[in-house]
Amino acid sequence: MFMAPKGDNVLVSSIKLEKIFSMKGGKGESSYANNSKAQAIHARSMLHLLKETLDRVQLSSPEVPFVVADLGCSSGSNTINTVDVIIKHIAKRYEALGYNPPEFSAFFSDLPSNDFNTLFQLFPPLANHGGSMEETLAADSHRSYFAAGVPGSFYRRLFPSMSIDLFHSAFSLHWLSQVPESVLDKRSAAYNKGRVFIHGANESTANAYKKQFQTDLASFLRSRAKELKKGGSMFLA
Template identity: 40%
Template structure:
């Protein structure tokens, strides 16, 4: 099956599980603020653009859901938006709850995701049936024309795998002495970009088969402005800082040089224009909205050094543990915190050359 074949080529990079101090659930609030910020935009776009079929169960998928709580906020916003559209389309204002479509929500992530934590955290007052769907979203995970609404936030910057050239010592893209592409040579950057292009082609091809005509896909992605070098993005600076810490640990004999040289973080920050190009090349979706979102702060306050460190640890901790061993984690992030203090957390958390952008795509009619 196509879904099985695609899944074999996609590696899993789970966020830190559970509900401890370093868990993703407790360190992703800044992303949740962005999801809440676009609520009114979602209501408007879904009301105007979505073609719903109230006589059928309404299928929603959240791709790359992780373990919450952001996925639950996003799903609530989506359902509120669909209900608003349905109620506003009725001639009478006496629409009852029983007349609204039944919602089936599918929470998708890799098999290594902490689905137990996810389902333990499900809101008690939810207005939907919940199911988990394991598998990489770079392949097929749903039947043909089954989804009405798809959401994916802060997941598409994760590549399906580290570009193979980076691990080949004979390749000009061998990334010796670095853990990311942003401060590397042109060949490394090209390898990351090529992997991103392959992944996005697979992502859009799969969704084009799974989403009904007239259905919508809402994407929120971390990105970078066109024309800005990748080394200038705050998020990438944070990853480069991880590399700096690991290099220092190599010099101290804590981490082997071979292990260090074989480690690369599989993320790529795309520009809105790169996403637009991928959508046009796929040809199955119309771009209903593509806009850069304003920087928003948690409770109006910038992240401090501890919060930045915990956020990066919750995101990369499992990946680093798998490669270097659990015994390195505390030392690495103690050093990371020190370095964040030296350069000031705003250089990572609030750099203006990192951006979040929103894309709303509508499945075009199938041409016969």
């Protein structure tokens, strides 16, 4: 969606939102990487809930890699910190059962317009996999997992069937896949006069957004249901 100011209103073209939508990339003053402390603080305050979810994930044999995916990862360090917490917690669970932790794999997923280059540059180096997994996990300045970026919308399939142990997604699912069509239709009761906010809008407009959210969330859940391994889990904020 492209929005250009025109008087009090904005013009909304039909360019697909997901083709151009992204947080501000790079590491500059106004970048997401430098303006995501609020999300970091909220993420920290939810850690106990995340750990409760992690405690319920069914663990497979340590021979099988444990696979995490963060959806709507953006281009700051929040996603890296969260994946680190997840992997350390799961590793501890294996150790508590008397096993060496498995190898870990993490997928960082966002829309293709996301600045994956900046994100990849923020990754600490991969720990020496010649060493034991315990040594790898103990090395704080190193990454104890294989990482890959996955471009695509989380409202569609992103991964093969039954391939992910844990999905995480924070502060992203409120972004809808599109502006509801009725909101852009001058003949509709939900028409929002070109505005990009619903403050003061009528109930039909609010209902159109609500319906879009329900449709989008259902698409999200249908895709994840296919991709999640048996016994896997999801943490959504």
